[in-house]
Amino acid sequence: MVSTVQNSDVKQKNEDQAVVVAVTFAAVFDAEAEDDRDVYRLGVALPLLQVLQRVNERLLEENPVEHQLFDIILITTETRQQQQSSSIITSTRHHGLEVGRFCFSSEDDFIESLAQNNVQLFLTTDGNEALRATQQGVPSALLDKNSASCPSDQLRVVLCQDATIQPDADSSGASKKSAQSFLTRLGQIRQKFGMFNSPLCFTIVTSCGGKDSCCSALKSLRSLGVSVDEAYCLGGAPRGPILSILRPHFLLSDGFSQLEG
Amino acid sequence: MSLDPIQVMSGQVKELKVSPSSNGDTRGSWEEKEEFDPNQLDLTTKSKPVTGRRARKVEGAMFFPKPENAVTVAVSSRVLFRTEREQKVFEQKGVEEYLRYQIEHENEPFAPGPAFPFVKALEAVNARLRELYPQSEELFDIVLVTYNHAHVGIRLINTINHHNLFIERFCMTGGSSPIGYLKAWHTNLYLSADAEKVREALAEGIAAATMFMMEKVSEVSESQLRVAFDGDAVLFSDESERIFKTHGLDKFFEHERENEDILLDHGPLKGFLEALGKLQKKFYAKGQRLNCPIRTYLVTARSAASSGIRALKTLRAWGLEIDEALFLAGAPKGPMLEKIRPHIYFDDQMFHIEGAAEMGTVAAHVPYGIAQKHNSPQTLSGGK
Numbered sequence: 001m002v003s004t005v006q007n008s009d010v011k012q013k014n015e016d017q018a019v020v021v022a023v024t025f026a027a028v029f030d031a032e033a034e035d036d037r038d039v040y041r042l043g044v045a046l047p048l049l050q051v052l053q054r055v056n057e058r059l060l061e062e063n064p065v066e067h068q069l070f071d072i073i074l075i076t077t078e079t080r081q082q083q084q085s086s087s088i089i090t091s092t093r094h095h096g097l098e099v100g101r102f103c104f105s106s107e108d109d110f111i112e113s114l115a116q117n118n119v120q121l122f123l124t125t126d127g128n129e130a131l132r133a134t135q136q137g138v139p140s141a142l143l144d145k146n147s148a149s150c151p152s153d154q155l156r157v158v159l160c161q162d163a164t165i166q167p168d169a170d171s172s173g174a175s176k177k178s179a180q181s182f183l184t185r186l187g188q189i190r191q192k193f194g195m196f197n198s199p200l201c202f203t204i205v206t207s208c209g210g211k212d213s214c215c216s217a218l219k220s221l222r223s224l225g226v227s228v229d230e231a232y233c234l235g236g237a238p239r240g241p242i243l244s245i246l247r248p249h250f251l252l253s254d255g256f257s258q259l260e261g
Numbered sequence: 262m263s264l265d266p267i268q269v270m271s272g273q274v275k276e277l278k279v280s281p282s283s284n285g286d287t288r289g290s291w292e293e294k295e296e297f298d299p300n301q302l303d304l305t306t307k308s309k310p311v312t313g314r315r316a317r318k319v320e321g322a323m324f325f326p327k328p329e330n331a332v333t334v335a336v337s338s339r340v341l342f343r344t345e346r347e348q349k350v351f352e353q354k355g356v357e358e359y360l361r362y363q364i365e366h367e368n369e370p371f372a373p374g375p376a377f378p379f380v381k382a383l384e385a386v387n388a389r390l391r392e393l394y395p396q397s398e399e400l401f402d403i404v405l406v407t408y409n410h411a412h413v414g415i416r417l418i419n420t421i422n423h424h425n426l427f428i429e430r431f432c433m434t435g436g437s438s439p440i441g442y443l444k445a446w447h448t449n450l451y452l453s454a455d456a457e458k459v460r461e462a463l464a465e466g467i468a469a470a471t472m473f474m475m476e477k478v479s480e481v482s483e484s485q486l487r488v489a490f491d492g493d494a495v496l497f498s499d500e501s502e503r504i505f506k507t508h509g510l511d512k513f514f515e516h517e518r519e520n521e522d523i524l525l526d527h528g529p530l531k532g533f534l535e536a537l538g539k540l541q542k543k544f545y546a547k548g549q550r551l552n553c554p555i556r557t558y559l560v561t562a563r564s565a566a567s568s569g570i571r572a573l574k575t576l577r578a579w580g581l582e583i584d585e586a587l588f589l590a591g592a593p594k595g596p597m598l599e600k601i602r603p604h605i606y607f608d609d610q611m612f613h614i615e616g617a618a619e620m621g622t623v624a625a626h627v628p629y630g631i632a633q634k635h636n637s638p639q640t641l642s643g644g645k
Contacts, residue, residue, distance in 0.1 A: 195356045195410060196436060203435075204411065210325075210429035215418040218411060229435035231411035232442070236325030237430065241445035 002105040002113045005085070009093050010100050015118070018071035019185050021052065022103070022119040025076045026126065027143045029091060040091040044125065044143050048249045050152040051199070053098045055189065058199045062192055068185070073117055074099045077129055079106040114138045120182045123250060137174040139182045141250035150249050155200045157186065158248035160239070161217050162207040179252075180224055187226030203230040203246055210235055325429060328447040331402035332536045334383060335432075335443055337453040338407040338417055340472040341380060342371035363413045370423035371416070375472045375623050376452050377424075379604040382486040384427055386554045390540065393547050399540065404446055405431035406439045406453075443467055450533045452625060460628050468533045470607055470625035473614070479602055479621035485554050487603040488537060490530055490583075491627075492561035492572050494609035498526035499630025501568075502609075506631050517568040525575040529629050530607050538581050556584045558601055564590035598622040609633075 006012060025031065028049070029040035052070040059066045074092060076082050082104045092099050105113040111132060114122055122133045122140040130140040150156065190200050204221065206214040214233040221228055232242055243251075338344065351359035383401040390400050403426075405417065411433045421428050432442045440461050443451055451462045451469040462469035481487070493502045505513040537555055544553045559576075563569040565588035576583055587597055595616040598606055606617055606624045610632045617624035 195360065201435070211418050211421060211431065214431075215415055218414055228411040228414075230437070231414050231431070231433040233429065233431050235429040237328050237446070242442065245441040245445060 002103065002109050002116070003085075004113070004117070005089065005102045005104070007089070007092065007099050007101060009096075010098055013069050013071040013100055014067040017067040018069050019121070019182075019189070020071045020073060020117060020119045021121045021123065022073045022075045022114060022117065023049070023143075024124040024126070024129065025074060025078075025081045025088060027124055028074055028097070028099075029088075031081075038087055038090065039094045040087065042095060044145055044148040045123065046148065047150045047152045048123070048143065048147060048155075049097055049099075051150075051155045051249060054153060055155050055199045056098070059189065059192060066192075068189060071100050072098060073101045073103055073119065075103040075110060075113065075122075076105060077107055077110040077124070077126070082106050111136050111138075120178070120185065134175065137178050139179050139252065141252055143250060146247075147249060150247050153199070156203065156246065156248045157200070158203045158205055158243070158246055158251050159183075159217075159221075160205050160207065160251055160253040161209075161213065162253060183221065183226050184224045187221075187224060190227060191225070198229070201229045202226060203232070203248070204228050205232045205234065205239060205242065205246075207234050207239055208236060326398035326400050326402050328402065328445075330398035331400050331447075332540065333402045333404060333446050333448045333450075334380075335404045335406045335439075335446065335448045335451045336376050336380060337455070337458075338371075338405055338409065338413075339454040340374050340376040340452050341405065342374045342377070342417075342420060343474065344371055344374070345474065360410060360412045363416055367416045368419060369416075370420040373424065375475050375478070376605075378478070378481050378623065379452075379486075380426065380428075381483065382481070382604045385484055386486050386540065387427070389549075389554045390543065393549070394543065397543075399543065401540075402430065403428045404448070406442070406451070407431070407433050408436055408439070409433050410435050440465055440467075449536050456626070456628055459626075463529050463627070463629055468530050470530075470627045472623070472625045473618065475618055475621075475623060477621050478623060479599065481602050481604050485556055487556045487558065487601065488534075489558040489560050489598065489601060489603035489606040490534060491606075491608040491610075491613065492559055492563060493528070494630035494632055495528050495530045495607050495627050496534060496559070497528045497531075497572065497575060499528070499609070499632065500526060501571075503631045514567055517563075517571050521571050522574065523571075524578050525571060527579075529627055531579070531581075534581055534583070535579075541582070557582075558603060559583045559586040560589065560594055560597060560601070560606065561587070562589055562591050562594075564588050595620040595622070598624075 023045050026043065027045040028043055030043040031040065049072065052072060056069045059069055074088065076088070081088070085102070085104050089102060092102070101117070103113045103117060114133060115136070115138070119138055122130070122138050123143055124130050124140065125143050127142060130142050133140040186200070186202065190198065190202055193199065204214070204217055206217060211233055214231060218228055218231060234242065339348070347359065347363060350362045380403055383403060387400045390397065405421070405428050407413070407417065409417070414433050417431070430446070432439055434442065438461065439458070443462060444465060444467070448467050451459065451467055452472055453459050453469065454472060456471045459469040459471045490496050493499060501513060501517060504516045534557060537557055541553055541555050544550065544555070559572070561569065561572060563572055569586070569588040573586065589597060593616055594608075594613050598617050599620040599622060603622065606622055607627050608614055608617070608624060609627045609629055611626060614624040614626050
């Protein structure tokens, strides 16, 4: 049974316009480590949480009544975590994290709660969870220990287009639409800042196809209202070296392999 | 670059040391996750649709050499094409207007810039290499590098297609430094309009040179790549030039004579000459020595009878063959270059760069060594 609790320490965001990002318990906290006051230590998602907060701050600087902000939810995806609700709330408030709501669900029903909360991006450290969410039409991305060392002053989103990823069996209308909708919103946020000194940087990396597939990706994104900052066309070269320079907070790929209509 | 087993014709079988290109700053887990299987590429990649313009294609699959196997030449968009009008818009009207202008003119291709004939010649060499070694990855690989925002990317891609260039790799860094990417691409040569970036690249051990817009450019061969190099502070270190600048010509001659048998230290472009030499040997191995589509030249102010000897001995000790060595003994380089018609000439002194350009030779400045304290571009529009 899912329960949702608001974090009274944090000002609630406008439901219609906010971009809801759900981050799992295991990403926010280092689940193994607890200090003696029963407070969890922070996990790999910390730089990401900080940078989302930073984007919100800059958005409000541009427009003090801005409603299109990132709204962060902490979601549990296991029964065991679900039962730790008070520790989780305490730890979150202890660390002063800008988490708007808590969603206490289990492995059976966390997908539903993503839908109920209108989640536009689901971030987890667990590959299976990401896959399940994607299959149900919620764009997902994996966080790992690389995420822990990303910068916290600029949100770096990298979209990987890779022709060798076989089209998702679920490349259903819903899944594609939610991917496009999420990108459109990111694009809108990006538009609020100038070319330089933006707290959000959008990068596209095409692995396999040549320049023409990169070109069509740029055009598709433009039609969604996303203006891309950086583009790398690898022509088959390995992604590793380039990605380690880019240091994305998260990579969007599997759910986005086909952007064109 | 890994070496196919090839018999070196000059009599010595020598294991040539590849100029070390440092790897990009990789962290273990990115590599493991993203490891790309090149074998998979040949089998599963769909064949590129043949359009009328693409005359050259490797059967079926798109053929992308691994960066460490190819001779990677990174070229800035500002030297491959002419973008002065757009630069002016940027300088006078700011970045937003600049981007709007680029998008508005997206379907208008840029005109060729100073590096264009050089890049075309690299492609001509590739065509010959593919005929002789269809499976080899030891080819020139051209990467377009630009500081531009990816907005401009579409216009650049349209331009590449318009001119029928075979460039499938690029970096649009949206303003951040490309140096990390140059290393990740195992870049063998970087050509840019921006002297600062070139200096940064040189500091990282990447061969690099600054190029300038030219008023008139002489015609060059479309079938044979010709690359000319100055000696001191380009192929060799600037140690001798230091002596010349601080103690004068006589001391220079004396020093060179005394040290004739001591090898000169290497300079920033030695690695690139080496890479060219390796490709040349592939042609020699197939009996193409007289018909080789790569030709290299040394154009130096040293004189044949004296100071030039040390240069030749050094090259020989390095196992590098240079096709023609021209010792000018201080005479102006312009007329000689005009006769040679190289696609590109590398020199560390702006004086020579300007002299070359006056006579229509595309010259690229290597901002290295003691001569930089005395340099100042007089006539050419360089730098930013």
